[in-house]
Amino acid sequence: MSVIEGQEEEIDVFSTRLDGIEKSGIRKIFGMADEKSIHLGIGEPDFNPPPHIAVALKEAVDAGYNKYSPILGLPELREAIVERMKRYKSDITMDNVMVTMGASSGLALSSMAFYEPGDEILFPDPGFVFYKPHSMIYRAKPVCYALKHEHGYVPQPDEINELVTEKTKAIIVNSPSNPCGSAFPKEVVRGIIEIAEDNNIVIISDEVYDEIIYEGEHHSFLGDYENVVCLNSFSKTFAMTGWRIGYMVSSPDIIEHISRLQYYAIACPSTPLERAVLAGLHGPLDFIQDMVQAFRRRRDVIVDRLNNIDGFDCLKPHGAFYVFPSYDFKINDTDLAIHFLEAGVVSTYGSAFGKRGQGHIRFSYANSVENIEKGMDIVSDAVADLERN
Ligand SMILES: Cc1ncc(COP(=O)(O)O)c(C=O)c1O
Incomplete structure:
Protein backbone atom coordinates (compact mmCIF):
# COMPACT_ATOMS: atom_id res chain seq x y z
CA MET A 1 0.00 0.00 0.00
CA SER A 2 1.41 3.47 -0.87
CA VAL A 3 1.40 6.10 1.87
CA ILE A 4 2.75 9.59 2.59
CA GLU A 5 5.49 9.04 5.14
CA GLY A 6 6.66 11.44 7.84
CA GLN A 7 3.17 12.59 8.79
CA GLU A 8 1.63 12.00 12.20
CA GLU A 9 -0.79 9.57 10.74
CA GLU A 10 0.12 7.75 7.58
CA ILE A 11 -2.46 8.71 4.98
CA ASP A 12 -3.14 6.20 2.29
CA VAL A 13 -3.73 8.34 -0.79
CA PHE A 14 -1.81 6.73 -3.60
CA SER A 15 -3.03 4.14 -6.00
CA THR A 16 -1.48 0.69 -5.73
CA ARG A 17 -0.22 1.35 -9.25
CA LEU A 18 2.72 3.12 -7.61
CA ASP A 19 3.70 0.09 -5.57
CA GLY A 20 7.16 -1.06 -6.56
CA ILE A 21 7.70 1.92 -8.88
CA GLU A 22 11.02 3.51 -7.93
CA LYS A 23 13.11 6.39 -9.18
CA SER A 24 15.25 5.45 -12.14
CA GLY A 25 18.76 4.31 -11.21
CA ILE A 26 20.18 6.31 -14.11
CA ARG A 27 19.10 9.61 -12.62
CA LYS A 28 20.41 8.71 -9.14
CA ILE A 29 24.01 8.64 -10.33
CA PHE A 30 23.67 11.74 -12.53
CA GLY A 31 22.42 13.70 -9.53
CA MET A 32 25.68 12.97 -7.71
CA ALA A 33 27.92 14.41 -10.47
CA ASP A 34 29.54 17.86 -10.29
CA GLU A 35 30.34 20.30 -13.14
CA LYS A 36 33.91 19.07 -13.43
CA SER A 37 32.86 15.46 -14.04
CA ILE A 38 33.27 14.07 -17.55
CA HIS A 39 29.80 13.03 -18.56
CA LEU A 40 29.68 9.64 -20.24
CA GLY A 41 26.39 8.92 -18.58
CA ILE A 42 23.63 10.70 -20.31
CA GLY A 43 21.64 9.35 -23.25
CA GLU A 44 21.40 12.43 -25.38
CA PRO A 45 23.37 13.82 -28.31
CA ASP A 46 25.78 16.59 -27.28
CA PHE A 47 24.87 18.56 -30.43
CA ASN A 48 22.27 21.27 -30.89
CA PRO A 49 19.38 20.92 -33.33
CA PRO A 50 20.27 22.20 -36.84
CA GLY A 283 15.15 20.82 -45.00
CA PRO A 284 18.63 19.40 -45.59
CA LEU A 285 19.16 16.19 -43.61
CA ASP A 286 22.95 16.05 -43.81
CA PHE A 287 23.04 17.02 -40.13
CA ILE A 288 22.04 13.44 -39.32
CA GLN A 289 24.84 11.89 -41.38
CA ASP A 290 27.38 14.30 -39.89
CA MET A 291 26.22 13.41 -36.38
CA VAL A 292 26.40 9.67 -37.09
CA GLN A 293 29.87 10.15 -38.58
CA ALA A 294 30.99 11.89 -35.36
CA PHE A 295 29.45 9.13 -33.23
CA ARG A 296 31.20 6.46 -35.31
CA ARG A 297 34.59 8.09 -34.68
CA ARG A 298 33.86 8.29 -30.96
CA ARG A 299 32.64 4.71 -30.86
CA ASP A 300 35.89 3.50 -32.39
CA VAL A 301 37.92 5.49 -29.87
CA ILE A 302 36.01 4.33 -26.77
CA VAL A 303 35.83 0.66 -27.81
CA ASP A 304 39.53 0.64 -28.51
CA ARG A 305 40.39 2.35 -25.24
CA LEU A 306 38.19 0.05 -23.15
CA ASN A 307 39.52 -3.13 -24.73
CA ASN A 308 43.03 -1.93 -23.97
CA ILE A 309 42.24 -1.77 -20.25
CA ASP A 310 42.72 -5.16 -18.59
CA GLY A 311 39.46 -6.33 -17.07
CA PHE A 312 37.05 -4.86 -19.66
CA ASP A 313 35.47 -6.72 -22.56
CA CYS A 314 33.66 -4.39 -24.93
CA LEU A 315 31.74 -5.38 -28.06
CA LYS A 316 31.60 -2.89 -30.92
CA PRO A 317 28.10 -1.40 -31.05
CA HIS A 318 26.30 -1.29 -34.40
CA GLY A 319 23.94 1.53 -33.46
CA ALA A 320 22.88 4.15 -30.86
CA PHE A 321 25.69 5.81 -28.85
CA TYR A 322 26.40 3.52 -25.91
CA VAL A 323 29.01 0.91 -25.09
CA PHE A 324 28.13 -1.76 -22.57
CA PRO A 325 31.34 -3.51 -21.55
CA SER A 326 31.41 -6.38 -19.09
CA TYR A 327 34.18 -6.31 -16.50
CA ASP A 328 35.83 -8.77 -14.17
CA PHE A 329 36.82 -6.61 -11.22
CA LYS A 330 35.77 -7.67 -7.74
CA ILE A 331 33.19 -4.90 -7.26
CA ASN A 332 29.48 -4.67 -8.01
CA ASP A 333 28.36 -2.43 -10.83
CA THR A 334 26.76 0.25 -8.62
CA ASP A 335 29.93 0.63 -6.57
CA LEU A 336 32.00 0.67 -9.74
CA ALA A 337 29.90 3.53 -11.18
CA ILE A 338 30.33 5.41 -7.87
CA HIS A 339 34.07 4.68 -7.94
CA PHE A 340 34.26 6.21 -11.44
CA LEU A 341 32.15 9.16 -10.35
CA GLU A 342 34.50 9.88 -7.45
CA ALA A 343 37.39 9.72 -9.89
CA GLY A 344 35.60 12.24 -12.18
CA VAL A 345 33.67 10.21 -14.79
CA VAL A 346 29.91 9.76 -14.92
CA SER A 347 28.76 6.35 -16.18
CA THR A 348 25.67 4.22 -15.56
CA TYR A 349 25.75 0.94 -13.66
CA GLY A 350 24.63 -2.00 -15.75
CA SER A 351 21.97 -3.33 -13.39
CA ALA A 352 19.98 -0.10 -13.87
CA PHE A 353 18.92 -1.83 -17.10
CA GLY A 354 17.97 -5.15 -15.55
CA LYS A 355 19.45 -8.11 -13.68
CA ARG A 356 21.50 -9.21 -16.66
CA GLY A 357 23.20 -5.82 -16.66
CA GLN A 358 25.08 -6.82 -13.51
CA GLY A 359 28.82 -6.93 -14.14
CA HIS A 360 28.50 -4.27 -16.85
CA ILE A 361 28.90 -0.52 -17.06
CA ARG A 362 27.28 1.72 -19.67
CA PHE A 363 29.25 4.59 -21.12
CA SER A 364 27.54 7.00 -23.49
CA TYR A 365 29.88 8.34 -26.15
CA ALA A 366 27.76 11.42 -26.79
CA ASN A 367 30.74 13.55 -25.84
CA SER A 368 33.80 14.91 -27.66
CA VAL A 369 36.71 12.61 -28.59
CA GLU A 370 38.87 14.76 -26.31
CA ASN A 371 36.56 14.17 -23.32
CA ILE A 372 36.22 10.48 -24.14
CA GLU A 373 40.02 10.17 -24.15
CA LYS A 374 40.26 12.05 -20.84
CA GLY A 375 37.47 9.95 -19.39
CA MET A 376 39.17 6.73 -20.43
CA ASP A 377 42.47 7.91 -18.86
CA ILE A 378 40.57 8.39 -15.60
CA VAL A 379 38.77 5.03 -15.88
CA SER A 380 42.05 3.28 -16.63
CA ASP A 381 43.70 4.77 -13.51
CA ALA A 382 40.60 4.11 -11.39
CA VAL A 383 40.57 0.36 -12.12
CA ALA A 384 44.31 -0.08 -11.69
CA ASP A 385 43.96 -0.80 -7.96
CA LEU A 386 40.83 -2.97 -8.21
CA GLU A 387 41.13 -6.66 -7.51
CA ARG A 388 40.27 -9.02 -10.40
CA ASN A 389 37.84 -11.90 -10.12
C1 LIG B 1 15.46 3.17 -26.04
C2 LIG B 1 14.83 4.48 -25.73
N1 LIG B 1 13.53 4.64 -25.92
C3 LIG B 1 12.90 5.80 -25.66
C4 LIG B 1 13.60 6.88 -25.16
C5 LIG B 1 12.86 8.14 -24.87
O1 LIG B 1 12.85 8.91 -26.03
P1 LIG B 1 12.09 10.30 -26.14
O2 LIG B 1 13.08 11.37 -25.80
O3 LIG B 1 11.67 10.36 -27.55
O4 LIG B 1 10.94 10.29 -25.21
C6 LIG B 1 14.97 6.77 -24.94
C7 LIG B 1 15.74 7.87 -24.36
O5 LIG B 1 16.85 7.76 -23.94
C8 LIG B 1 15.61 5.54 -25.23
O6 LIG B 1 16.92 5.37 -25.05
Whole structure:
Protein backbone atom coordinates (compact mmCIF):
# COMPACT_ATOMS: atom_id res chain seq x y z
CA MET A 1 0.00 0.00 0.00
CA SER A 2 1.41 3.47 -0.87
CA VAL A 3 1.40 6.10 1.87
CA ILE A 4 2.75 9.59 2.59
CA GLU A 5 5.49 9.04 5.14
CA GLY A 6 6.66 11.44 7.84
CA GLN A 7 3.17 12.59 8.79
CA GLU A 8 1.63 12.00 12.20
CA GLU A 9 -0.79 9.57 10.74
CA GLU A 10 0.12 7.75 7.58
CA ILE A 11 -2.46 8.71 4.98
CA ASP A 12 -3.14 6.20 2.29
CA VAL A 13 -3.73 8.34 -0.79
CA PHE A 14 -1.81 6.73 -3.60
CA SER A 15 -3.03 4.14 -6.00
CA THR A 16 -1.48 0.69 -5.73
CA ARG A 17 -0.22 1.35 -9.25
CA LEU A 18 2.72 3.12 -7.61
CA ASP A 19 3.70 0.09 -5.57
CA GLY A 20 7.16 -1.06 -6.56
CA ILE A 21 7.70 1.92 -8.88
CA GLU A 22 11.02 3.51 -7.93
CA LYS A 23 13.11 6.39 -9.18
CA SER A 24 15.25 5.45 -12.14
CA GLY A 25 18.76 4.31 -11.21
CA ILE A 26 20.18 6.31 -14.11
CA ARG A 27 19.10 9.61 -12.62
CA LYS A 28 20.41 8.71 -9.14
CA ILE A 29 24.01 8.64 -10.33
CA PHE A 30 23.67 11.74 -12.53
CA GLY A 31 22.42 13.70 -9.53
CA MET A 32 25.68 12.97 -7.71
CA ALA A 33 27.92 14.41 -10.47
CA ASP A 34 29.54 17.86 -10.29
CA GLU A 35 30.34 20.30 -13.14
CA LYS A 36 33.91 19.07 -13.43
CA SER A 37 32.86 15.46 -14.04
CA ILE A 38 33.27 14.07 -17.55
CA HIS A 39 29.80 13.03 -18.56
CA LEU A 40 29.68 9.64 -20.24
CA GLY A 41 26.39 8.92 -18.58
CA ILE A 42 23.63 10.70 -20.31
CA GLY A 43 21.64 9.35 -23.25
CA GLU A 44 21.40 12.43 -25.38
CA PRO A 45 23.37 13.82 -28.31
CA ASP A 46 25.78 16.59 -27.28
CA PHE A 47 24.87 18.56 -30.43
CA ASN A 48 22.27 21.27 -30.89
CA PRO A 49 19.38 20.92 -33.33
CA PRO A 50 20.27 22.20 -36.84
CA PRO A 51 19.91 26.02 -36.90
CA HIS A 52 17.15 26.03 -39.54
CA ILE A 53 14.95 24.01 -37.16
CA ALA A 54 15.54 26.47 -34.31
CA VAL A 55 14.71 29.36 -36.69
CA ALA A 56 11.53 27.55 -37.78
CA LEU A 57 10.47 27.23 -34.13
CA LYS A 58 10.74 30.97 -33.60
CA GLU A 59 9.00 31.68 -36.89
CA ALA A 60 6.16 29.33 -35.91
CA VAL A 61 5.63 31.17 -32.62
CA ASP A 62 5.82 34.58 -34.35
CA ALA A 63 3.40 33.45 -37.06
CA GLY A 64 0.80 32.47 -34.48
CA TYR A 65 1.16 28.68 -34.38
CA ASN A 66 0.44 28.78 -30.67
CA LYS A 67 -2.94 27.09 -30.47
CA TYR A 68 -3.88 23.44 -29.92
CA SER A 69 -2.99 21.17 -32.78
CA PRO A 70 -5.21 18.27 -33.92
CA ILE A 71 -5.00 15.33 -31.48
CA LEU A 72 -3.12 13.22 -34.01
CA GLY A 73 -0.76 16.06 -34.90
CA LEU A 74 -0.60 18.50 -37.82
CA PRO A 75 -1.56 16.73 -41.07
CA GLU A 76 1.42 18.26 -42.91
CA LEU A 77 3.81 16.82 -40.31
CA ARG A 78 2.13 13.41 -40.38
CA GLU A 79 2.50 13.51 -44.17
CA ALA A 80 6.22 14.32 -43.87
CA ILE A 81 6.63 11.42 -41.41
CA VAL A 82 4.85 9.14 -43.91
CA GLU A 83 7.41 10.11 -46.57
CA ARG A 84 10.28 9.25 -44.20
CA MET A 85 8.75 5.96 -43.04
CA LYS A 86 7.97 4.70 -46.55
CA ARG A 87 11.43 3.13 -46.62
CA TYR A 88 10.19 0.69 -43.95
CA LYS A 89 6.58 0.24 -45.09
CA SER A 90 5.76 1.35 -48.61
CA ASP A 91 1.95 1.46 -48.26
CA ILE A 92 1.91 3.67 -45.17
CA THR A 93 -0.49 6.69 -45.10
CA MET A 94 -1.29 9.48 -42.67
CA ASP A 95 -3.81 7.20 -40.96
CA ASN A 96 -0.87 5.15 -39.72
CA VAL A 97 0.76 8.09 -37.92
CA MET A 98 0.23 10.00 -34.69
CA VAL A 99 2.58 12.69 -33.36
CA THR A 100 3.48 12.17 -29.67
CA MET A 101 5.39 13.85 -26.84
CA GLY A 102 8.56 11.92 -27.54
CA ALA A 103 8.72 8.16 -27.77
CA SER A 104 8.23 8.21 -23.99
CA SER A 105 4.59 9.22 -24.24
CA GLY A 106 4.08 6.76 -27.12
CA LEU A 107 5.43 3.95 -24.92
CA ALA A 108 3.29 5.02 -21.96
CA LEU A 109 0.12 5.26 -24.08
CA SER A 110 0.82 1.87 -25.64
CA SER A 111 1.07 0.23 -22.23
CA MET A 112 -2.15 1.97 -21.18
CA ALA A 113 -3.89 0.75 -24.33
CA PHE A 114 -2.82 -2.90 -24.19
CA TYR A 115 -1.80 -4.08 -20.72
CA GLU A 116 -4.26 -5.70 -18.35
CA PRO A 117 -3.76 -7.35 -14.96
CA GLY A 118 -2.41 -10.85 -15.50
CA ASP A 119 -1.05 -10.22 -19.01
CA GLU A 120 2.53 -11.19 -19.58
CA ILE A 121 4.75 -8.64 -21.27
CA LEU A 122 8.06 -9.73 -22.78
CA PHE A 123 10.83 -7.18 -22.55
CA PRO A 124 14.62 -7.16 -23.05
CA ASP A 125 17.11 -7.54 -20.22
CA PRO A 126 19.28 -5.52 -20.32
CA GLY A 127 16.83 -2.98 -21.67
CA PHE A 128 15.67 0.61 -21.50
CA VAL A 129 14.41 1.56 -18.05
CA PHE A 130 10.77 2.31 -18.98
CA TYR A 131 9.60 -1.11 -20.10
CA LYS A 132 9.37 -3.02 -16.83
CA PRO A 133 7.72 -0.25 -14.75
CA HIS A 134 5.14 0.24 -17.52
CA SER A 135 3.97 -3.35 -17.15
CA MET A 136 4.04 -3.07 -13.35
CA ILE A 137 1.82 0.04 -13.42
CA TYR A 138 -0.91 -1.94 -15.15
CA ARG A 139 -0.34 -5.06 -13.02
CA ALA A 140 0.81 -7.00 -16.02
CA LYS A 141 3.63 -9.45 -15.40
CA PRO A 142 7.01 -8.39 -16.81
CA VAL A 143 8.83 -11.40 -18.32
CA CYS A 144 12.33 -10.71 -19.50
CA TYR A 145 14.11 -12.20 -22.46
CA ALA A 146 17.88 -12.17 -22.42
CA LEU A 147 20.24 -10.11 -24.52
CA LYS A 148 23.48 -12.06 -24.18
CA HIS A 149 27.07 -11.09 -24.79
CA GLU A 150 27.71 -14.29 -26.77
CA HIS A 151 24.92 -13.35 -29.19
CA GLY A 152 26.14 -9.78 -29.58
CA TYR A 153 23.21 -8.66 -27.39
CA VAL A 154 20.78 -9.62 -30.14
CA PRO A 155 17.71 -11.56 -28.92
CA GLN A 156 17.25 -15.14 -30.12
CA PRO A 157 13.74 -15.78 -31.52
CA ASP A 158 13.76 -19.43 -30.33
CA GLU A 159 14.51 -18.30 -26.77
CA ILE A 160 11.67 -15.76 -27.00
CA ASN A 161 9.35 -18.43 -28.34
CA GLU A 162 9.97 -20.54 -25.23
CA LEU A 163 8.75 -17.70 -23.03
CA VAL A 164 5.44 -17.26 -24.86
CA THR A 165 2.33 -18.48 -23.02
CA GLU A 166 -1.36 -17.95 -23.65
CA LYS A 167 -1.10 -14.91 -21.36
CA THR A 168 1.55 -13.17 -23.45
CA LYS A 169 0.01 -9.90 -24.62
CA ALA A 170 2.94 -7.92 -25.96
CA ILE A 171 6.62 -8.05 -26.72
CA ILE A 172 8.80 -4.98 -26.51
CA VAL A 173 11.73 -4.79 -28.86
CA ASN A 174 14.38 -2.10 -29.13
CA SER A 175 16.79 -1.97 -32.04
CA PRO A 176 19.29 -0.34 -32.03
CA SER A 177 19.41 -1.11 -28.34
CA ASN A 178 19.89 1.09 -25.33
CA PRO A 179 22.06 0.12 -23.40
CA CYS A 180 23.76 -2.51 -25.60
CA GLY A 181 24.16 -0.75 -28.96
CA SER A 182 23.17 -3.94 -30.80
CA ALA A 183 21.13 -3.71 -34.02
CA PHE A 184 18.93 -6.65 -34.97
CA PRO A 185 19.57 -8.44 -38.28
CA LYS A 186 16.68 -8.93 -40.67
CA GLU A 187 16.24 -12.64 -39.81
CA VAL A 188 15.82 -11.82 -36.12
CA VAL A 189 13.21 -9.15 -36.89
CA ARG A 190 11.39 -11.61 -39.15
CA GLY A 191 11.62 -14.40 -36.55
CA ILE A 192 10.10 -12.25 -33.81
CA ILE A 193 7.30 -11.05 -36.10
CA GLU A 194 6.46 -14.69 -36.94
CA ILE A 195 6.20 -15.58 -33.25
CA ALA A 196 3.95 -12.55 -32.66
CA GLU A 197 1.73 -13.40 -35.63
CA ASP A 198 1.41 -17.05 -34.61
CA ASN A 199 0.39 -16.12 -31.08
CA ASN A 200 -1.53 -12.89 -31.69
CA ILE A 201 0.96 -10.82 -29.69
CA VAL A 202 1.34 -7.06 -30.06
CA ILE A 203 4.85 -5.90 -30.94
CA ILE A 204 5.85 -2.61 -29.34
CA SER A 205 8.95 -1.58 -31.21
CA ASP A 206 11.08 1.23 -29.82
CA GLU A 207 13.09 2.47 -32.79
CA VAL A 208 14.30 5.84 -31.51
CA TYR A 209 17.86 5.11 -32.68
CA ASP A 210 16.91 4.01 -36.22
CA GLU A 211 18.96 6.81 -37.80
CA ILE A 212 22.04 6.15 -35.66
CA ILE A 213 23.36 3.03 -37.29
CA TYR A 214 26.97 2.32 -38.27
CA GLU A 215 26.94 -0.81 -40.40
CA GLY A 216 24.33 -1.79 -42.95
CA GLU A 217 20.79 -0.54 -42.60
CA HIS A 218 18.16 -0.42 -39.90
CA HIS A 219 15.57 -3.23 -40.00
CA SER A 220 12.24 -1.92 -38.79
CA PHE A 221 9.47 -4.05 -37.33
CA LEU A 222 7.03 -2.12 -39.52
CA GLY A 223 5.69 -4.23 -42.34
CA ASP A 224 2.68 -6.39 -43.08
CA TYR A 225 1.91 -7.49 -39.51
CA GLU A 226 -0.92 -5.25 -38.28
CA ASN A 227 -0.28 -5.47 -34.54
CA VAL A 228 2.98 -3.55 -34.51
CA VAL A 229 3.29 -0.23 -32.72
CA CYS A 230 6.48 1.52 -33.75
CA LEU A 231 7.68 4.38 -31.55
CA ASN A 232 10.10 6.90 -32.88
CA SER A 233 11.25 10.35 -31.96
CA PHE A 234 13.02 13.50 -33.05
CA SER A 235 14.91 13.52 -29.72
CA LYS A 236 17.99 11.75 -31.02
CA THR A 237 17.57 12.30 -34.78
CA PHE A 238 17.54 16.09 -34.49
CA ALA A 239 19.42 16.26 -31.14
CA MET A 240 16.42 17.74 -29.32
CA THR A 241 15.81 15.51 -26.31
CA GLY A 242 14.45 18.47 -24.34
CA TRP A 243 11.85 19.37 -26.98
CA ARG A 244 9.73 16.28 -26.31
CA ILE A 245 8.38 15.42 -29.72
CA GLY A 246 8.13 12.05 -31.43
CA TYR A 247 5.67 9.82 -33.26
CA MET A 248 3.89 6.50 -33.36
CA VAL A 249 3.35 4.42 -36.50
CA SER A 250 0.84 1.58 -36.43
CA SER A 251 -2.33 0.28 -38.07
CA PRO A 252 -5.12 2.87 -38.53
CA ASP A 253 -7.22 0.98 -35.99
CA ILE A 254 -4.53 1.03 -33.29
CA ILE A 255 -3.75 4.70 -34.01
CA GLU A 256 -7.43 5.59 -33.70
CA HIS A 257 -7.73 3.76 -30.36
CA ILE A 258 -4.54 5.19 -28.89
CA SER A 259 -5.37 8.72 -30.10
CA ARG A 260 -8.35 8.63 -27.72
CA LEU A 261 -5.95 8.04 -24.85
CA GLN A 262 -3.59 10.71 -26.18
CA TYR A 263 -6.41 13.24 -25.98
CA TYR A 264 -7.15 12.46 -22.34
CA ALA A 265 -3.43 12.33 -21.45
CA ILE A 266 -1.96 15.37 -23.23
CA ALA A 267 -4.77 16.81 -25.42
CA CYS A 268 -2.42 17.15 -28.40
CA PRO A 269 1.24 17.53 -29.33
CA SER A 270 2.89 20.98 -29.20
CA THR A 271 1.99 23.01 -32.31
CA PRO A 272 5.13 25.21 -32.66
CA LEU A 273 7.38 22.19 -32.15
CA GLU A 274 5.46 20.36 -34.85
CA ARG A 275 6.06 23.24 -37.26
CA ALA A 276 9.76 23.26 -36.38
CA VAL A 277 10.36 19.52 -36.92
CA LEU A 278 8.34 19.77 -40.13
CA ALA A 279 10.92 22.30 -41.36
CA GLY A 280 13.55 19.82 -40.21
CA LEU A 281 12.11 17.00 -42.31
CA HIS A 282 11.69 19.28 -45.33
CA GLY A 283 15.15 20.82 -45.00
CA PRO A 284 18.63 19.40 -45.59
CA LEU A 285 19.16 16.19 -43.61
CA ASP A 286 22.95 16.05 -43.81
CA PHE A 287 23.04 17.02 -40.13
CA ILE A 288 22.04 13.44 -39.32
CA GLN A 289 24.84 11.89 -41.38
CA ASP A 290 27.38 14.30 -39.89
CA MET A 291 26.22 13.41 -36.38
CA VAL A 292 26.40 9.67 -37.09
CA GLN A 293 29.87 10.15 -38.58
CA ALA A 294 30.99 11.89 -35.36
CA PHE A 295 29.45 9.13 -33.23
CA ARG A 296 31.20 6.46 -35.31
CA ARG A 297 34.59 8.09 -34.68
CA ARG A 298 33.86 8.29 -30.96
CA ARG A 299 32.64 4.71 -30.86
CA ASP A 300 35.89 3.50 -32.39
CA VAL A 301 37.92 5.49 -29.87
CA ILE A 302 36.01 4.33 -26.77
CA VAL A 303 35.83 0.66 -27.81
CA ASP A 304 39.53 0.64 -28.51
CA ARG A 305 40.39 2.35 -25.24
CA LEU A 306 38.19 0.05 -23.15
CA ASN A 307 39.52 -3.13 -24.73
CA ASN A 308 43.03 -1.93 -23.97
CA ILE A 309 42.24 -1.77 -20.25
CA ASP A 310 42.72 -5.16 -18.59
CA GLY A 311 39.46 -6.33 -17.07
CA PHE A 312 37.05 -4.86 -19.66
CA ASP A 313 35.47 -6.72 -22.56
CA CYS A 314 33.66 -4.39 -24.93
CA LEU A 315 31.74 -5.38 -28.06
CA LYS A 316 31.60 -2.89 -30.92
CA PRO A 317 28.10 -1.40 -31.05
CA HIS A 318 26.30 -1.29 -34.40
CA GLY A 319 23.94 1.53 -33.46
CA ALA A 320 22.88 4.15 -30.86
CA PHE A 321 25.69 5.81 -28.85
CA TYR A 322 26.40 3.52 -25.91
CA VAL A 323 29.01 0.91 -25.09
CA PHE A 324 28.13 -1.76 -22.57
CA PRO A 325 31.34 -3.51 -21.55
CA SER A 326 31.41 -6.38 -19.09
CA TYR A 327 34.18 -6.31 -16.50
CA ASP A 328 35.83 -8.77 -14.17
CA PHE A 329 36.82 -6.61 -11.22
CA LYS A 330 35.77 -7.67 -7.74
CA ILE A 331 33.19 -4.90 -7.26
CA ASN A 332 29.48 -4.67 -8.01
CA ASP A 333 28.36 -2.43 -10.83
CA THR A 334 26.76 0.25 -8.62
CA ASP A 335 29.93 0.63 -6.57
CA LEU A 336 32.00 0.67 -9.74
CA ALA A 337 29.90 3.53 -11.18
CA ILE A 338 30.33 5.41 -7.87
CA HIS A 339 34.07 4.68 -7.94
CA PHE A 340 34.26 6.21 -11.44
CA LEU A 341 32.15 9.16 -10.35
CA GLU A 342 34.50 9.88 -7.45
CA ALA A 343 37.39 9.72 -9.89
CA GLY A 344 35.60 12.24 -12.18
CA VAL A 345 33.67 10.21 -14.79
CA VAL A 346 29.91 9.76 -14.92
CA SER A 347 28.76 6.35 -16.18
CA THR A 348 25.67 4.22 -15.56
CA TYR A 349 25.75 0.94 -13.66
CA GLY A 350 24.63 -2.00 -15.75
CA SER A 351 21.97 -3.33 -13.39
CA ALA A 352 19.98 -0.10 -13.87
CA PHE A 353 18.92 -1.83 -17.10
CA GLY A 354 17.97 -5.15 -15.55
CA LYS A 355 19.45 -8.11 -13.68
CA ARG A 356 21.50 -9.21 -16.66
CA GLY A 357 23.20 -5.82 -16.66
CA GLN A 358 25.08 -6.82 -13.51
CA GLY A 359 28.82 -6.93 -14.14
CA HIS A 360 28.50 -4.27 -16.85
CA ILE A 361 28.90 -0.52 -17.06
CA ARG A 362 27.28 1.72 -19.67
CA PHE A 363 29.25 4.59 -21.12
CA SER A 364 27.54 7.00 -23.49
CA TYR A 365 29.88 8.34 -26.15
CA ALA A 366 27.76 11.42 -26.79
CA ASN A 367 30.74 13.55 -25.84
CA SER A 368 33.80 14.91 -27.66
CA VAL A 369 36.71 12.61 -28.59
CA GLU A 370 38.87 14.76 -26.31
CA ASN A 371 36.56 14.17 -23.32
CA ILE A 372 36.22 10.48 -24.14
CA GLU A 373 40.02 10.17 -24.15
CA LYS A 374 40.26 12.05 -20.84
CA GLY A 375 37.47 9.95 -19.39
CA MET A 376 39.17 6.73 -20.43
CA ASP A 377 42.47 7.91 -18.86
CA ILE A 378 40.57 8.39 -15.60
CA VAL A 379 38.77 5.03 -15.88
CA SER A 380 42.05 3.28 -16.63
CA ASP A 381 43.70 4.77 -13.51
CA ALA A 382 40.60 4.11 -11.39
CA VAL A 383 40.57 0.36 -12.12
CA ALA A 384 44.31 -0.08 -11.69
CA ASP A 385 43.96 -0.80 -7.96
CA LEU A 386 40.83 -2.97 -8.21
CA GLU A 387 41.13 -6.66 -7.51
CA ARG A 388 40.27 -9.02 -10.40
CA ASN A 389 37.84 -11.90 -10.12
C1 LIG B 1 15.46 3.17 -26.04
C2 LIG B 1 14.83 4.48 -25.73
N1 LIG B 1 13.53 4.64 -25.92
C3 LIG B 1 12.90 5.80 -25.66
C4 LIG B 1 13.60 6.88 -25.16
C5 LIG B 1 12.86 8.14 -24.87
O1 LIG B 1 12.85 8.91 -26.03
P1 LIG B 1 12.09 10.30 -26.14
O2 LIG B 1 13.08 11.37 -25.80
O3 LIG B 1 11.67 10.36 -27.55
O4 LIG B 1 10.94 10.29 -25.21
C6 LIG B 1 14.97 6.77 -24.94
C7 LIG B 1 15.74 7.87 -24.36
O5 LIG B 1 16.85 7.76 -23.94
C8 LIG B 1 15.61 5.54 -25.23
O6 LIG B 1 16.92 5.37 -25.05
